Amino acid sequence: MKSTGIVRRIDELGRLVIPKELRKTLRIKDGDPLEIYANKDELVLRKYSPVLTVGVYAQAIADGIQGVTEKTCLITDGDAVIYVSDGKYKEMTGQALSEDMDRILRERKCVILNKSDGANIISIVKGNEVEVENQIIVPMISEGDCYGSIILLDKDKTSRFSSGDVKLLQLGSSFLTAQFA
Missing domain, CATH: 2.10.260.10 (Pemi-like Protein 1; Chain: D)
Structure with a gap:
């Protein structure tokens, strides 16, 4: 040591x-x-990190969300990216979250960002800008504490995320946080 x-x-x-x-x-x-x-x-x-203790579930949820939406899903804890469902972004695994992500996790609010609506996409990890057109960030909250997030990324310029996509991520978040106890 x-x-x-x-x-x-x-x-x-x-x-x-x-x-x-x-x-x-x-x-x-x-x-x-x-x-x-x-x-x-x-x-x-x-x-x-409670998120690390439920790693198998996190992986299954991220893969399931990607299977349903055909978009890239990321799972983070409060400090770093824990799991990425798509091989294109695997280099993000283990990287520290950006200041913008820290701010969003502190605010504990769901965020939908569509470039077609004029929104600026948030950098997820420090020093690694990912070119995407749409992004959803849903915090994982358990007993009033934010332990991480589930993020959905989309490169398609013709599509937009909706409230239904947010609900899907909130369902995944609820399932994961239920496993913390």
Whole structure:
């Protein structure tokens, strides 16, 4: 394990302060769940992602949505792209989400973007602009917390996403968040 050279004392209530620099580097935000476990004589803190715990379901949902819509489906957690249903965009898997995506997840709102309506397509990951004409982003919310999103992408200039497409992604989101418990 990599040593950072930072030593912290635990207070009388068992609390430990994680320095702001480390939280920023590791993208740990206030309220983020951390998994704590012991490994020999070490105490390990690891970011916890419920989306990763239901990976098989996430993959099945993304593939199912792609099968029904014939569009590319992505599953993200709060930090990165977890699964991509289409081989064309596989390089996005594991890449960190962009600031625009972070903002959308914080707002916890469904977003439909169609270029034909004059909308600007949102960059999903940092430094990787994907040329698409239409985009839907549906957050995965469980017990008031946003754990990630389901995204649908379309390159077809003649088509537009509708509220029915949003409902399909919301169904997938509801199913995945039900598996978190």
